[in-house]
Each structure stands twice: as C-alpha cells, then as structure tokens.
Amino acid sequence: MGLEERSLAQTGPTPERPHARADWKQMLGIGIVASILGIALGLLIDWFPVAASEEAKPIDTLWDVLIIASVPVFVGVSVIVMFSALKFRMREGEEDLDGPPIHGNTRLEVIWTAIPAILLVGLCTYAFIVLEDVEKAQANTMEVRVVGEQFAWTFFYANPNGGEQVRATELHLPVNRPVKFTLQAKDVLHDFWVPAFRMKKDAVPGINVTYRVTPNREGRYPIVCAELCGLGHSTMRATAVVESEAKFEEFLQTAANPPTPTPAAGGEAPDGKQLFASNCGSCHTLADAGTNGSAGPKLDEVLGGMDVAAIRTSIADPGAEVVDGFSNIMPGDYEQKLGAAGVDALAEYLSEVTKGG
C-alpha cells in the first residue's frame, strides 16, 4: 500500500508504529509445534472405559479423527490471539501512532471461509457414514425391551417357553450376538447408556426408541441413566452382564421360572436384610445393613418404634404419606417386584432392627 493511499484515509500522514509488523513465519512455527503436542496429548489420554461392543471401535476412531482435526483449529486461534496481543501491544510513547490502514484482504477471506467449510463437510460426511454403519440391521438379532422409570431400569426378553415376556433387573446379553434395544419410559425422560458399548439414546414416554449394539467382550458393565430425571437420578443404575451363550440361556430359563419366594410354597422366607441391601440401600442409611444412601430418610432415626404394619404401608405405598423434607421419589412397585412376602420380610426386618433407636 502506497503513501498516497494512506494519506487518503487519514487527515495527515500518521507514522506507522515500529512494532506493527511481526514475522508470521514465527507464529506459524509456534502453531505447528503446539498443534503436534496437543494432538499427541489428545491421543494419549485414555478418554473412555473399556470397549465392549463392535460399535465401540469405529466410534473411538471417529473420536481420534475429531481430535486430530479440531486441536489445530483451537491451537491456531489461541496462538494468533496470544501472539497478536504480545507482538502488537502498544508500547510506551506509541499512544498517537497507528498501524497501516487496511481495507481488507479478499484472498485471506476466501481461504478462511473455504478451509472451515471443507473441514465441516468432510467431518459431517465421515460421522454420517459411521452412524449408518453402527446402526445397520444384522442377522440373528435378539430383541430386548428396556423400560426406564423413576428410578430403575427393567429389561424384558422374549420368553423361551412362549407366553409372557421374561422380566429382569439385571441386563444379560450373550457375547457376539447383535441386540436391538427398544427403549420405553413410564414417567419422564430417561436415557439408556452403557458407556462400554458407546451408544446412548433417550427413553421418551409414549415413544419406542430403538438402537442396536453387538456386545463382543464378556464382563460386567455399568448402566447409567444419562438424563436428569428427578431427585433419585444418580441412583438410577444397573449392570449389563455380557456372558457366553450357554450362561445366557441359563439366565433366561431361571428368569422365566423364578423360584416362588412365598413360605406357603414350602420355600424359606425371604431374607429382609439381603433384600434391603440390594434394593433400598442406595437411598436409605441403615446401620444393621451397613448402607449409607442419602436420597431417603435415615431409617434408624425415623423408624424407631414404628410397628410392622405401618412400615409395610410405607414400603408398599410410599406415596400415601411422604416424610417431611423429602419428595416422593421412592419407587411404588416393590409389592410387584419383591412379592408380598418380600415386603412382609422387609417390614419385619426394619421394625426389628430399628427398635433400639
């Protein structure tokens, strides 16, 4: 830009600040080194839990590609901002000086529009292909219905002997067999997520939402509700058990023919302490069972002296009378889940062990 042009833009010739120009090659060098370090760090960090499904591999690769593509963008912007602030800052005595007046730079603008556009279209296409790939229907798919409610998951399987669906509170899956989940919600939004499988989707009341995975590694993996669904949201967890085909068949048969837990059937009475530890301890503190949940009242304190019948009502119908200072988040279906005998055993157990308080 010539001197004449410059004096057009201003009233008088303004001398240029001595520090208004900097070596862009130096900036580029810093940017490249910082990008390489950033990418190396991004790839080294172990972001995810162990991968237990076929779908995990392409998804984890997608993640790595996104790191490689986005770290240089972040680093580039940060380096230019910091470099400029450092190099072009005003020094003592430069208060009245100015940089070169520039109108614009068409070539630069074309470049900085084109590069992000190409990057975005490329990454979106790639992500779309991965999504299509992991959602593909496969032969020999098993169907599992997943029902979320405040604050528990229940799983339903086709009954191997015909008849009513088999119900379970632990998700069992045979290894290497594709499974299609149908998600349902009884009350509010929930979100069915097994981090080890990498897939997650919302369960929405009134809608059947589906997704597919093929578990490929035996083991036990946490199931998490990933949609804030109420006060007990953090307790809405379950376990996914990936096991051999034979073990899975065994599980399904047992679940299809549960041993009736009533003393009338000749079996032993259910163990209240055990029932409490596995169903209630996540929300209630009870010294005798060694639990320390805090979403519900501390039962040692509130139950001392209460009779069995009243406790039984609190368990079977928790919404009937809600304890002061707590909201009504306790599940209302324990009678169905544990059987009348299970609730009896719990009430007797609780009345007994809180007598001292």
Ligand code: HEC
């Ligand atoms: C999701 C958390 C949660 C779970 C799981 C849960 N509760 Fe509760 N429970 C609560 C809350 C909150 C209250 C207080 C509000 C109310 O009374 O409904 C409560 C109240 C109670 C009360 C009444 C206390 C009183 O002072 O009247 C009893 C008894 C009780 N629970 C027993 C159980 C038993 C037994 C189980 C397991 C079968 C269980 N709870 C599972 C959250 C839970």
Ligand SMILES: [Cu+2]
């Ligand atoms: Cu939930």
